[in-house]
Amino acid sequence: MGRFFLAEYNVATLKAPLDAPESTAFRNALDQINALGEAQPGFIWRAVGEGFDSATPAADQDPYYIVNLSVWASAEALAAFAYRTEHRLYVRHREEWFRTRPGPAYVLWWIPEGHVPTDVEGEARLAELTAFGSTERAFDFANRFPPPSSPQAMQFRTPT
Numbered sequence: 491m492g493r494f495f496l497a498e499y500n501v502a503t504l505k506a507p508l509d510a511p512e513s514t515a516f517r518n519a520l521d522q523i524n525a526l527g528e529a530q531p532g533f534i535w536r537a538v539g540e541g542f543d544s545a546t547p548a549a550d551q552d553p554y555y556i557v558n559l560s561v562w563a564s565a566e567a568l569a570a571f572a573y574r575t576e577h578r579l580y581v582r583h584r585e586e587w588f589r590t591r592p593g594p595a596y597v598l599w600w601i602p603e604g605h606v607p608t609d610v611e612g613e614a615r616l617a618e619l620t621a622f623g624s625t626e627r628a629f630d631f632a633n634r635f636p637p638p639s640s641p642q643a644m645q646f647r648t649p650t
Contacts (some may be wrong), residue, residue, distance in 0.1 A: 493512050493603040494637035495534055496562045496595060499612030500596035502588040504554045516580070516587040518563070527560065532567020536560035556588075565598065565634050594618040597628050600637045607630055 506512040527533055537559040541548030551557075562568040571577055597616045599608055615628040624633030 494600040495603060496565055496568060497599050497601045497607040497612070497615075498558075498560050498562060498568055498596065499607070499609070499616060500558045501591070501616065502556045502584065502595060503552075503591065504556060504587060505589055506587075507553065513587055515524065515583075518582060522578060522616070526575055527571050527579060530567065530571040532563035533602050534561040534563060535606070537607075537609070557609055557612070559609060561601065561607065568598075569631060596630065596631060598630060598634070600635075632649060 497575075504513060508517055514541070519525065536542075539551050541551055542557060542559060560568075562571075572581065594616060595614065597619045599615050618625070618628040619630065622628070624630055624635070626635040626638060
């Protein structure tokens with residue numbers, strides 16, 4: 491059996507444009523927090539460029555909609571970064587910059603080594619989590635699942 495890594499996709503909708511004074515603290519912290527995450531033990535990869543760096547939304551993306559997609563060695567490594575580094579201060583103050591979201595704002599899922607997740611995959615997993623709650627295919631920190639026994643165990647369920 492091959493190795494599996496943890497993919498993480500999170501979304502948020504800004505209350506004000508990224509260049510607005512209300513977004514200054516968030517905007518000014520982006521590069522620092524991204525660099526902090528990339529330096530963490532267990533960090534593997536994060537999506538960068540248009541559509542992923544908050545300052546550069548994709549042409550077909552709502553500029554208020556912020557997405558992040560990353561891959562980690564384990565849920566513990568991601569949790570250590572998210573909740574035990576300076577990043578936790580921004581999590582605590584998210585309501586200052588972002589609209590309240592109905593349903594989950596992030597999703598976790600296992601990917602086989604070598605797989606590069608996409609935003610389309612992240613949105614689908616987030617929809618699964620919203621529709622079905624935590625399952626072995628789409629879950630949150632409170633309801634974690636171990637890596638699957640095989641890639642076939644990771645087939646999508648379509649929300650109805």
